[in-house]
Amino acid sequence: MKIDRIETFLVPPRWLFCRVETDEGHVGWGEPVVEGRAATVRTAVTELGEYLVGRDPLPIEDHWQVLTKGGFYRGGPVLSSAVAGLDQALWDIAGQVRGAPVHELLGGPVRDQVRVYGWIGGDDPSEVGEAAAAQAEAGLTAVKMNACGRLPHIASKSELDAVVARVASVREALGDERDVAIDFHGRVSAAAARQLLPRLAPLSPLFVEEPVLPEHRHLLSSIVACSPVPIATGERLYHRSDFLPALEAGIAVAQPDVSHAGGISELRRIAALAEVWNVALAPHCPLGPISLAASLQVAFATPNFLIQEQSLGIHYNERADLLDYLVDTEVFSFADGHVARPTRPGLGITIDEAAVRAAAEHGHAWRSPVWRHPDGSFAEW
Ligand SMILES: [Mg+2]
Numbered sequence: 001m002k003i004d005r006i007e008t009f010l011v012p013p014r015w016l017f018c019r020v021e022t023d024e025g026h027v028g029w030g031e032p033v034v035e036g037r038a039a040t041v042r043t044a045v046t047e048l049g050e051y052l053v054g055r056d057p058l059p060i061e062d063h064w065q066v067l068t069k070g071g072f073y074r075g076g077p078v079l080s081s082a083v084a085g086l087d088q089a090l091w092d093i094a095g096q097v098r099g100a101p102v103h104e105l106l107g108g109p110v111r112d113q114v115r116v117y118g119w120i121g122g123d124d125p126s127e128v129g130e131a132a133a134a135q136a137e138a139g140l141t142a143v144k145m146n147a148c149g150r151l152p153h154i155a156s157k158s159e160l161d162a163v164v165a166r167v168a169s170v171r172e173a174l175g176d177e178r179d180v181a182i183d184f185h186g187r188v189s190a191a192a193a194r195q196l197l198p199r200l201a202p203l204s205p206l207f208v209e210e211p212v213l214p215e216h217r218h219l220l221s222s223i224v225a226c227s228p229v230p231i232a233t234g235e236r237l238y239h240r241s242d243f244l245p246a247l248e249a250g251i252a253v254a255q256p257d258v259s260h261a262g263g264i265s266e267l268r269r270i271a272a273l274a275e276v277w278n279v280a281l282a283p284h285c286p287l288g289p290i291s292l293a294a295s296l297q298v299a300f301a302t303p304n305f306l307i308q309e310q311s312l313g314i315h316y317n318e319r320a321d322l323l324d325y326l327v328d329t330e331v332f333s334f335a336d337g338h339v340a341r342p343t344r345p346g347l348g349i350t351i352d353e354a355a356v357r358a359a360a361e362h363g364h365a366w367r368s369p370v371w372r373h374p375d376g377s378f379a380e381w
Helices: 038-052 060-069 076-098 128-137 157-174 190-203 214-226 240-249 263-276 289-301 353-360
Strands: 003-011 015-022 027-030 113-120 142-146 179-183 231-233 338-340
Touching: 003 038, 003 353, 015 038, 015 076, 015 353, 027 076, 027 289, 038 060, 038 076, 060 076, 060 263, 076 263, 076 289, 113 128, 113 289, 128 142, 128 157, 142 157, 157 179, 157 190, 190 214, 214 231, 214 240, 240 263, 263 289
Parallel strands: 113 142, 142 179
Antiparallel strands: 003 015, 015 027, 113 338
């Protein structure tokens, strides 16, 4: 069996899909994308795909080694995301060839269902209490929210109070049985994080995410030391070696993204590394159905898994949503906040190829918003 053809599809709202076809008629799907840089990753997929065409798709680990190391320059979001999507597609094919879901190839299921969370409040949260109640009504048992919009380096008392009040309104709407996770999104300075974390602790958040930017990783241990709240990070880390300093700093939750951090192969290894540090896995996934399916396959085979992000109804999904490119949307139905174990071979989803091809005719040009402080200077989004 040989790989015959690799295609890429730029589809709304902001995704890139890749389709890998073999000469025996197997088709695997992957989602290689950096949000806002989809066309750049598409070029990387095309370059990396040159090596795969004409080769057996099944030696996935050897392909992963060549794709990540064979170009001499390695790592970073663009290359790691391109490899991630191709890796997902190869695992999809491997599952189909062997007639098994990917998690069975990873050692078999360690749980019957996977807990998921959804987003509330958008980029600049305001009326989050109602949104949290709606997600609870829809059956979710956990939500995530941004703590704030743009925030100055040193936040005022009213800005700090507003963050706490916003989270308090969500806690009140959810009750004590459900969970709220808070994303600082790298927009809170280390100084403000040190002020906020102890004040948020009485509200018992599930975790606080990205309390500092990835380039401030040397501050992470001091943030952990001052925080009674579990600290999470990882959506902007791309390899197990990127995670090592964060694990050494004492984070509680690792959040690799299966479409950024080298795919199913590397997510699995990051999970195993995190287990050594008694850290739980909560994969980042604000992306599309292929990314979620790939992430869930790892979740079902990972003992130290905590909770899975999913993007249904997320504020970015404006021209299309999570279920729009699936033939069978039941695979992502959430009962009591959990998704059931997929049983189909490969990634466990059936892509509506006609819908993908039609959507790709229009594509998208999604970009991350550029925020500015009131004085006109650049603000972290
Ligand atoms: Mg985040």
